[in-house]
Amino acid sequence: MNQTPGIDTSSRVTRATTSAALTWKDGLWLAAIVAIGINLRPLLTSISPLMATIRAATGLSFSGASLLTSLPVVAMGFGAFGAGLLTRVVGETRGVALGLLAIAAACGARLAASSGMAMLLTALVAGIGVAGIQALLPGVMKQRFHARVPLAMGLFSASIMGGGGLGASLSPYVAKAFDSWHAGLAMWAVPAALACACWLALQRAASSSHDTAHAGVHAPHAQHVAIWRKRRAWALGVHFGLVNGGYTTLVAWLPAYYQQRGASVAHSGSLLAAMTVFQAASALLLPLAAASFRDRRPWLVAGLSAQFIGIVGLLASPDAAPLAWVAIAGAGLGGTFSLTLVTSLDHADDHRIAGRLVAFVQGVGFIIAAISPVVAGRLRDLTGSFTTAWIMLAVCIAAMIALTFAFSPRSYAHWLGVR
Template sequence: MNRTSRVDTPIFPRAARSAALSWHDGLWLAVIVAIGINLRPLLTSVSPLLATIRAATDLSFSGASLLTSLPVVAMGFGALGAGLLTRVVGEARGVALGLLAIAAACAARFAASSGAALLMTALLAGIGVAVIQALLPGVMKQRFHSRVPLAMGLFSASIMGGGGLGASVSPCVAKAFDSWRAGLAIWAIPAMLAGVCWLVLQRSMLADQRVASPAAAHARHTSHVAMWRKRRAWTLGLYFGLVNGGYTTLVAWLPAYYQQRGASVAHSGSLLAAMTVFQAASAMLLPLAAALFRDRRPWLVAGLSAQLTGVVGLLAWPDAAPLAWVAITGAGLGGTFSLTLVTSLDHADDHRVAGRLVAFVQGVGFIVAAISPIVAGRLRDLTGSFTAAWTMLAVCIAAMIALTFAFSPRSYARWLGAR
């Protein structure tokens, strides 16, 4: 890495880098983690209880799969509408409404008695997650302007850690209360607690807002630019979608892949759990490693290369070291997820513009991610194995490595004026 790639530009001033985090910053980061933990249990809590849920609601396999895919689709379309919500109620209230939607959806599952009711809760919770994921990065850009990688790394790690908690805690709660509904509804409690903490901290946010400058006034004007007209916004959206497409595909089919090779349900599930652990760790560590460098491309390539290595290992030597392959893949997925969002935030110095870009990127990205496991499953049906699915992932990752080189820091200031 050459000396010119070091961060010493006005976007990341030297004084801000050397300043230590205050206790108030620590409280904000703690609340961000509390919010992130609530964004995946609505997906992962369903999987271990799926057989019981199907027996109780008469959902078909196709219908049951919607409990996972429907929230992901809602995340995409909900993120695309987050800009309107920001203009109507603001970022802070929008995040609070998102948490309220998650809490309400999870609580409603305690009384759900039909598959249709569960699907409605999945849709509502997915919209709540979409709003939070679209709006909170803009808030973090404003609050932690010089420490975006730290804030985003913690947020991403908490999202993935929450996914692991959903898969492990819900079965225990369901067993303790002898009710699968309790196992799903328990997640209303942390969502409500996170919402209360979030609202309490908003008073301090108002006090910390800076006086608007001419540059900020210009940013307010440009924040209304139609993102769908910007080639860079679409490129980042596709990039983010393919990252998450790898995640959704592996979550959907990794256990089935190893069960087809003779592994037990418990062993195949433990491999998925291990992938989640390495995801969470890398989502925190890779952005921190890249924090001192304005050019994120080498670190994105490192994360993608780890993904490619793991997928090729699953494809070529699946039984040689399965834990190693899922660990490497998970590390690549987690690090690239969070660093892609950091790179998107880097494209605009003002948090309003950056927030709108990240919302668009996630909107496009989650729609792409929802399609990926469906394509992989179809390939499995057509070929009788997962070889074609893993090959598809490997090809996509290789294409993403090539695309990464387009994200030069010099292009950050030009994308708003380009078509």
């Protein structure tokens, strides 16, 4: 059987199960990846617990305020499509650094933002920064940790979710301490700037020891793969998008949902923080559990099923065990987020093609995910409750469970040859 260039199914399992010990250099790279990942979600999750205060100060409606969460996700989607151009122009190293600088600048600008338009602008700039990082870093991880992609992606995803939890839990307290919601949002400029400094220092050290890849150099066959013409790429993108529609919707509206039911700002924010704790744990543990299995589908279904149970619990009995529902939903969200990206990387042995596929998947996926909180906000405006929004999420999750069965490992060797 002829294989498509860039695919090496015979070696994938061997590499995936390699047990070579990690070096201290690997540890530094993984630490840098974690430091970067922590900065990719506070710009979203810090908004939600302070939503009522922000709406009162800026005059935004529920639908308009939902854009503070959805607009960065839209930017993540469209920005991911420019990953190839960004790599060719500035390379992966500078691209990631520029993304961190954009996040730092946007969060810092929130210290003085007083209008809805200014807040939306900062959301857009930060989203573009996140898009560049999320599109470029997986390819770097595929190349540097070829035998340990589930570990690297699990740590990256866990740090993303953990950062989201920090955003939800710390921002309300900082806002209260400084008597300013601006301070609660702007504080996240500091870790972004520190992560950028650490990343550039690591890259300089790696360059001086010739221990880094030549960013932007593509093999001939990698340049001519039209990812957008492949049905599998679109299927993975839709899967990633609808799964993460649950994340964006809960980040935007879970605190508002429980505040509507009488919870305080601090308590509702703590529920979102608890959800992200379980997201972070599952984002690391589920890929590690699936690492020795070539077929990721049973693990994806397990994660989606947990997400489904959590959403149904929020819908059917929200006050009986709110912590349990958000924990179950969070575990499902975190695990499927990272494992869907691992599954996408599995589709190509060449890190360039794998990176382009993951960038495309995130581009399609984040655009879809951005629609979800807007729809949920609109449904809340029309109906006065979030019941219809939770039903929408449950239906989408059920559909994605069905789609998961199409991702058979036997199809990895053929998808590039199929339009």
